[in-house]
Structure formats: structure tokens, C-alpha cells
Amino acid sequence: MRRIAILGATGSIGGSTLDVVARHPDRFRVTALTAHRDVERMFELCLKFNPAYAVMADTTAARDLEQRVRGAGLDVVVLGGTDGLVEVAALPEVDIVMAAIVGAAGLLPTLAAARAGKRVLLANKEALVMAGDLFMAEISSHGAELLPIDSEHNAVFQCLPHGDGDLPARGVERILLTASGGPFREYAAGDLHEVTPEAACAHPNWSMGRKISVDSATLMNKGLEVIEACWLFGVDAGRVEVVVHPQSVIHSLVSYSDGSVLAELGNPDMRTPIAHALAWPERMVSGVAPLDLVAVGQLDFQAADTSRFPCLRLAYEAMRAGGAATAILNAANEVAVAAFLDRRLRFTDIPSVIDEALSALAPGKAGDLEQILDWDARARHVAQRSVGAHQTHIQA
Ligand code: NAD
């Protein structure tokens, strides 16, 4: 029986994880669940999964949950705040931690899981984008196991050669990340100006949280994934390429020096990479329907267009610049996306805000955790100011 903590249990990845886990009551026990402030949903999850711990990052929400749980006579320890998130990520009685908090808020608990030597299932790509060097060092020095949940990286992981060592020396020429192109793939540049948060969140193939949906629409999601791939697989950005593949059936590919290209295919459903990482190196049922290639009919590919979607270019530039640049990119993007969702910033101003933060801060070394958090705070401050300068009101 493997015991699991799910960070971000009320979200899209959290829900898919619980769906997979519930199919295997003989293999997994839900030991801890965390959420931001959705008490109603967390209470339902407590009733259904009876975890030993439930954490609300918001301390007022934690007090509400405590009352609900006591009222129902449940034997669940309720904790609150970042300390509570960090505590359950490192519990001695937990074997597997699903890191599925969105954004920089996931960094500290995900690092705590790495330091406690857990099997870390990483959905929270922002943690790696902020602190890749530090995070990878903590994983290896504490004997933790890191398995990618992002569908592209999980696909790459499945297509890589077995064993350790430098990938190019083992014949890996390139990692090819597929991108759906998002809901605005076919929009003319002039039409991107007026797009709404609702349109950005209506992803053609995947149902996801609002932040990652906007990132998919700007192609920043693919940019964050390029950075994520560099850290996870220890390669330079020059070895990671992006190809637009609107059907999202090929989840990514690895190209070898002999001309072989290996791909992982499947229906676009996050339960596949989640089940893969939970069971690895075994396989288990995920609830995902088998792929029907005849029904898919055709697979298309296009180049990514960084003139309409400059966020992808900004991410490559930040990875090449190194040091704190990717932490600044991530923080400015989080501020810009939140402002867009709030109708305070145009879609086309998202890359401008990020570019301005990168230029204003002339990033140096990333440094230790404290310095990374300081870069993050400074980038947020600069980005807020630049959102103010671009400020607009987007009609519904
Ligand atoms: P979501 O918005 O649906 O869920 C986010 C979860 O994080 C929720 O449980 C929420 O309560 C929690 N959370 C939010 N803010 C928090 C805070 N300040 N403190 C503590 N907890 C907080 O997001 P999602 O789509 O499930 O994505 C989660 C992560 O997984 C993101 O990093 C995303 O990039 C990554 N990811 C998601 C998908 C997908 O299909 N949804 C695919 C690949 C990667």
C-alpha cells in the first residue's frame, strides 16, 4: 500500500489524480490533501477519501474546514498556511507526493517533498522554472524520485533510453515537445487584441485550470515546458524544439542520432501520465479510453509562430540567459495572466509585461532559495507597475 499526499487536490490535476487513485483502493491510500480556500470541495473530499490530514493554504478557510470536519465527526487533522503545506509534503508516513499546486505557491511544499526523499510527481512546472538548479540538486542529494506529470515530459520520459548519463552521448539528438497551439492558433495577429478570458480558457483539447489555460493560449505554457524539459532531462534549450500538433494525440517525441524518432500517443487525458507516474515502473489502468486512430483520422504539424505568440520566444531567451531570468519570467507571467483574467490587461500585453520585467531587472545569478524568492518578489513588483501602465478594461 503506497500512501499519497496530493498538493492542489481541488484542482484539475488533483481531481484527475483522485479519479485514478480511487480505481486502485488496494494499491493507494490518500494520506493528505491540500487546497487554497475551496472549503466546500475540500470537505467533500474529506468525506469521500477520509485522509489523515487536510490543509487549507488560507488560514481562515482552514478554521472553517476544521469546524465542518468536527461537525461531521471525521478523524482528520486540519492544518493551515504554507507551514501546513510543507508539513504534509514531508510526512514520514507519505511515500508519494503529487505536486499540483498552480504557480510559485507550489515551490516550498514541492521542495519540502524533494528534501524528504519522496517520489515526487511533478505537475507544478512553475517550481522548476523558478528554481530548477536548486530543485534538481535537492532531488538528487536526498534520494528523491522525480516523475514528470506534464503530458509532454511524461511522454519524453517514456521515450528516453533507459539508464543514466548524458543524453546526447547516448544518442538523443532532440526532444520535440508538441503544442496544441491553443484556442487562438488560427487567429490573425490583429484579432488577438480583443480576445477575452472566457475565450482563452476554452481550450480545444484539454480541460485545465484557468492559469495554465491562458498560458496555453499565449504559448507561454510551451515556453515554461521548454525550460522544464531542460531541467528534467539535463539538456540545453538548443536541443528542445516545439512543433504545433493541433490534435494533441502525440504527446511528445524524442529523436535519436540514427534517425529514429520515438513518440508517445494517447487520448488527451491527464489520467494517463498520472497513472504512469503512480505505478512506474509498472503499468495500471487509468480510466482513459483506448486511442482510436481511425477516428482520429489525421495528424497535423505546423511550426510555432513566435511573432503572434512572443511568449515562447521570451521563454527560450530567459533559459539561454540563465540565472534568475526564468524566475523573473515566471513571476511576471503570473502577474500578467492574473491581470488578464481580471480584465485589467489585454491578451497582447501579456508578453509586453514579461519583456519589460526581464529588461528592468537585468537578471544576475539565481542564488539560493532566499535569493530566488527575492527575484520573484521584485519581478512581481515591476510587473504590477507595468500592468498599471498598460491598464485597460476588457469588455465581456
Ligand atoms: P487548478 O487551478 O485547477 O488547481 C490548482 C490547485 O492549486 C487547486 O487545488 C488550488 O486550491 C491550489 N492552489 C492555488 N493557489 C494556491 C495557493 N496560493 N496556495 C496553495 N494552493 C493553491 O490548476 P491545474 O490545472 O490543476 O494545474 C496545477 C499545476 O499542474 C499547474 O502548475 C499546471 O501548470 C500543471 N499542469 C496542469 C495540467 C492540466 O491538465 N490541468 C497539465 C500539465 C501541467
Ligand code: MG
Ligand atoms: Mg503540458
